[in-house]
Amino acid sequence: MEGPARRAASYAFRLRSNDAALVEWFDHLVASLPLVTDDRVPAEWTVTCSDDADAPEWTIEVDGEEYITSSRRDDLLSSMLTKLNALVVDYWSGAVCHAGSVARDGLAVLLPADPGSGKTTLTCGLVRAGFEYVTDEGVAFVPGTTRIEPYPKPLSLDRGSWPLFPELEPNPPFLTPDDERLQWQVAPNDIRPDAASGPCDARFVVFPRYVEGADTLLTPMSRAEALIELAKNTFCFNEQSRERLDQLAEVVRACECHRLVVGDLGDAVTRVEELFADE
């Protein structure tokens, strides 16, 4: 079975597999990524399920090169999405920041943060509250601009966030018991229909940090501080540090910059909504 060719930022790919259920579920998850409509040739992702019915294994190859083998389909899916993230960064010519992002009326808020800071949780909460989904992982800037190319991948929700979004528990045809799962992969359109944003411009940079039991607090920060933090959260910054710094500086100049201590998801969503109130 073969899925349609889709585009993740500038990286085009298509999934083939002898496991039809996997292809269907994967395409459900990535349905917010646009279909390839130009003449670019998509990379071929091939997942092969072994014949051993008692202990099946799935092996994925990307353009003929073996990437990983797994004995569980949901682990395989997580690995596939990790690989996709890496390829998006590799193929994009501009800066890609490790950040969640949502948008409203074409203006985006970036949520750069280290893993475990709660950026996907906040992103998911904002999309549920009506914001358009840009990404939960990689904000890709069009070189020389503050324009963001959306990368609306599935949201990877860690176990600690599951009680906040009980309605989003995935129900793939190959469900693994919860106690063995590390992440839920959530299709953006399962949060709400047509959740994905189009291209948008950076307007706010907010650095979230989850602190259990803390009061939720939004505090302004200088653009210089924000630039340093954004650079630290930019993939492969050191490979083109001067060009990347100049591009990120243009982004930060166009943005208001804040830190956000998140103690409560609802309060954090409200703080971000208030930022947009004057726009």
Add this chain to the structure above:
Amino acid sequence: MSDEHQRVLDPTSAPRRASEVHTVELDGEAVLLDERANELHVLNHTATLLWQLYDGVITLDELASEIADSIGLDPGIARADILEATGQMARSGLVEQCRWLDEFEELDEKVDP
């Protein structure tokens, strides 16, 4: 702490910005990228003003006088602040052409003949 951290700069030094340091300025604060180590530094408003004046010609003493005159600051205080700030940047490799005073050299002797 090494000797270099305890010593002070010769105020007759005329520092210049290291050529490998790329500068971006945002709202009067400089972000410096040291491309040799891909290290980032942020300067506050005062340090940014100094940074802009390091041209390899004007000495730290002259800088201190100029800044003290322009903002009405006590020259001695201006000089001490500038030596400290420039010393930090020199230790980080951000500025070049700085000379450190020898351990037993009297700073005052370098200034008022």
